[in-house]
Amino acid sequence: MKKPIFLFLLLIGFTFSGNAQSLSISDLWNYIGQASNLKVKKLNKEVQAAQLNVRRSERFPVIYGDANLQRNLIIPTTPVPAIAFDPNAEEGAILPLKFSTKWNSKAGLQLEWNLFDPNKKSQQQEDLIALEKAKVEESLAEQDWKINSTLAYASIVLATEQYQFALKDSALFEEINSINKERFLAGRGSSEDYSLSQQEVQRKKILMHESWSILKEANLELGRYYPLDSIRVLSNNMEEILMELGAFEKKIYDQQLVELDQQLSMVQLKGIKRQVLPSVSFNAYYGAQYFSNSFNIIDKNNWYGYSYANLGLRIPISAYFSNSSAIKKAELSEKVYVQQLEDLQLNDEIDKKQKQEKIIFSKQKIESLNKIKDLALQNKEEKLAAYQAGRILLIDFNKANSDYLKSCQDIWKAKYDLLKIILEQ
Incomplete structure (x- = not known):
């Protein structure tokens, strides 16, 4: 029994120690910028931003240096009519003409500029929407992180209360068992009471170890969101957590994502229609060529x-005939997103109203459970005094004690349920 009492005193000591590092719920929320499990979303947003900058840079011409040196092992030769060089040549005579030298080279500057590309505008808009989606997904991940980390924090708070209760209850029944042992050995108590008290001691130990296991598991869960190596105590209780949340309203990012998907569908539809437009490009080269046999x-x-300088025009003739199916598909996709958006808006309104009703009921329930707990505690104390005076049996006190434990468990669960309603709905 010394070990549980020591652990309890250690736990209380940490709570009141001025040197112990504490973690408040606001400290936890402020850590969100350093959370490692959000880095992927942040990096994805940065990737999309970089992709948009790449797309924007494509509006400028591409200029690059071009140089090469070539050694012709066999001089290129082509047959030409001999009469082109010799008026006296026989009719139909062919003359092999070498049109290069052993060495040739080229060096200069090349410019390539897409003056008009019908796909460029829609591609840039798609990249812009992708960036907005990355931002929304990052915000969604941050909100989920806050919800899950808060629930993990609250789980430790409640698990600590349960463990402290189990320690006190175990210590109490150790004392009761000592009393029963003394009475039994002195011949003033029955073996049944002594046996019953020993059984209760073991049950309280089981409850204590179970509570400790739950507390350790909750502590590990919070470790997903915050480094707990130097943290010894959580400084906020459930009432303070609920107060810190205030009028927390869970944002419905699914609706924003559907809206962005709808915008993307509209952009893609316009892009498909623009594919029938011609593209215009400008190319220029300024340099020199080298020819010599040495x-x-x-x-x-x-x-x-x-x-040279040239202006190119490309007309996608086949697009006039092949785009109809793609256009129809894009139009249907847009209708799907419109319907999804209407359904989400309707459900969100209903969910908000249901949430308000659940919060009202949960607060009323907690208020009533607190009254039940106070009455159960009063009954427990009266039964304990009566048992210690020898006026009632141990089984009568056990029932009162179990009722008090049940009232505490009901409150713990009701508070956690209220927290989940506020955060998750």
Whole structure:
């Protein structure tokens, strides 16, 4: 019995120790910016932002240097009509003409510029929507983190209360068992009472160990959200947690995600329709070419100017005939999102009203349970005094004690249920 009492005193000591590091519920919430299990969502948002910047940079022309050096092992040759070079050549005669040299090179600047691409606008809008979705998903992950971390915090608070109760209850029944032992050995008590008290001691030990196991499990769960190596006590009880939450309203991010999906569907529909538009590109090159049968690349006499500029027009003729199915699919998808959005809005309104009713009922229930607990405690104390005076049997006190434990458990559960209603609904 010394060990449970020591643990209880240690727990109380941590609570009142000025040197112990405590964790308040607001400290936990403020840690959200450092939470490791949210880093993936933050990185995904940064990736989408970078992708949008890449897409925006595509509006500028691409300029790059172009250079090559080539050694022709076999000089390229093509047959040409001999009469083109010799008017006296026989009719139909063919003359092999070498049209290159052993060495040739090219160096210059290349410019490529898509002046108009019908897909570019829709692609940029899609990337913008993807960035907004990443932001919403990050906010959703942060809200889920706050909800889950708060529930984990509250679980430790309630588990601590339950464990403290189990320690006190176990210590009480150790004392009762000592009294029964003395009475039995002195011949003033029955063996039945002594046996019954020994059984209750073991039951209280089981309850104590079970409570300790629940407390350790809750502590591990909170460790998912906050490093607990230096934390010795949680400084807020359930009433303070509920007060800190105030008028917390869970944001319905699903609705925002559906709205973004609807916008994406509209952008894709416009993009499909724009695919029938022609694209216009501009290309230019400024440089020189080198031709020589000997390798003397620094001889400027073997370099010849080479440059051009062209404007290209590409007309997607097949798109006029193949886009109808894609357009129909995109239009149907948009209708689906519109219907989903209407359903979500309707359900959200109903959920809010149901939540308000549940909160009102839960608070009334807790108020009534507190009254029951006070009455059960009064009855327990009266029965304990009567048992110690020898006026009632142990079984009568056990029932009063069980009723008091039940009233405490009902309150713990009701408070946790109220917290879940506020956070999750």
